[in-house]
Amino acid sequence: MTPIRIKPALLQIHSILGLVAALILSLMGLTGAIMGFEDEIQAALNSSLAHVAPRTEAPLTPAELVARLQADPELGKVAAITLSRDPSAAARIRFARNGDGGRPSSLLVDPYDGRVLGEPSGESFFTTVRHLHRWLLLPGDGNGAGRQITGAAVLGLVVLLITGIVLRWPKRASSANAWLKPQLGLSGRGLHRSLHSVVGTWVLPVYLVIALTGLTYSYAWYKDGLTWLLAPASQTQMPGKAARGGASPAAEAKPLALDLVWATLREQVGDRFAVMQLTLPAGGGTGLRVRTWPSEQNDGRRDEFRIDGATGRLISAERYADKTTGERVLARILDIHRGSILGWPGQLLFMLAAALMPLFAVTGVLLYVSRRKLRRPMPPLTTVHLVPGE
Numbered sequence: 001m002t003p004i005r006i007k008p009a010l011l012q013i014h015s016i017l018g019l020v021a022a023l024i025l026s027l028m029g030l031t032g033a034i035m036g037f038e039d040e041i042q043a044a045l046n047s048s049l050a051h052v053a054p055r056t057e058a059p060l061t062p063a064e065l066v067a068r069l070q071a072d073p074e075l076g077k078v079a080a081i082t083l084s085r086d087p088s089a090a091a092r093i094r095f096a097r098n099g100d101g102g103r104p105s106s107l108l109v110d111p112y113d114g115r116v117l118g119e120p121s122g123e124s125f126f127t128t129v130r131h132l133h134r135w136l137l138l139p140g141d142g143n144g145a146g147r148q149i150t151g152a153a154v155l156g157l158v159v160l161l162i163t164g165i166v167l168r169w170p171k172r173a174s175s176a177n178a179w180l181k182p183q184l185g186l187s188g189r190g191l192h193r194s195l196h197s198v199v200g201t202w203v204l205p206v207y208l209v210i211a212l213t214g215l216t217y218s219y220a221w222y223k224d225g226l227t228w229l230l231a232p233a234s235q236t237q238m239p240g241k242a243a244r245g246g247a248s249p250a251a252e253a254k255p256l257a258l259d260l261v262w263a264t265l266r267e268q269v270g271d272r273f274a275v276m277q278l279t280l281p282a283g284g285g286t287g288l289r290v291r292t293w294p295s296e297q298n299d300g301r302r303d304e305f306r307i308d309g310a311t312g313r314l315i316s317a318e319r320y321a322d323k324t325t326g327e328r329v330l331a332r333i334l335d336i337h338r339g340s341i342l343g344w345p346g347q348l349l350f351m352l353a354a355a356l357m358p359l360f361a362v363t364g365v366l367l368y369v370s371r372r373k374l375r376r377p378m379p380p381l382t383t384v385h386l387v388p389g390e
Helices: 003-034 038-045 062-070 123-135 145-167 176-180 189-217 220-230 232-236 241-245 258-269 325-331 333-338 344-355 357-375
Strands: 078-084 091-095 107-109 116-118 275-279 287-293 303-308 314-318
Touching (some): 003 123, 003 145, 003 344, 003 357, 062 258, 145 189, 189 220, 189 333, 189 344, 220 232, 258 287, 258 314, 325 333, 344 357
Antiparallel strands (some): 078 275, 091 107, 107 116, 275 287, 287 303, 303 314
16 A cells, blocks of 8 residues: 555544544543642642641651541541641541542641641542543543543544654655744634644644553553563562452451551651651551652652551562662653653643643644535536526
């Protein structure tokens, strides 16, 4: 098959796939852009609420915090505790799902006396945006149809990127103007084509990174393949297997001893952390997950521990410093996905690229409609008979 015949076929694939996925990709792009600086926005919204006056006495331990909070039956069961080494930072408490499947808002708590400071602003909004971004707010969340639909849309985006770059390959590939300079002096179809192709070239590398990392959240086979490629040794013992399988039926009946867990943590990490998050078991098990970050930025550079909540026994320890390069890439997939691995300039770049996604949907539809009009056969010419004397 000659290239002359290949390009029309690719154009058909590109057009049809773009029309099918346009709305979903636009929605995912806009919601992704909204979440681009989620942590920074929430920190600004709760700057006064999330800080307390530092005191000379030591803050409460997790066991003491849980005991004081569980004394109020209206608060529900504590699911996670986030503590900071900053003496002026409030503790953040997350609660287990309630009877209707919803999750009550987190609470900010004074770490010195357990006094509830209030609900953090913006949390429910960003939770809704995140569910819309990942699952389209369809029933079942990650186990429902929404995950499959967004995953298929991202696979479609990869095909759109590949076919798009092939279709717009210029005759003079070395000409920077042909690749990167939009022709803003045009109007109508010419302007739409220029914006669609040139701006698409600008953001193509960003979209490719977003798509290839985002697929890890949609398909287990893709995540397993990426793990096999980057860190084959880690497949022999995936994080969390020991914790899920480490609780025997006899151990499940035991109450949690968070004071023993705290003692084990102090032995393992001491004061070498900026933020610590303890996630309590959701069911009747006793396996706790603990994550610690070296800075206030909760990114993939974290250490993770699994601890038996009944005995305080360390089940497993996974330290970021001990990871191979491939394992570090896997640990920071989310940071790569949103560009934060490059700092705030990367976050800004990825946010702007995501916000531009509707541009390609709109210009793509306009180009498709105008192309259909151009291909429409012209009406046959009719013979005009003039009346004598006209």
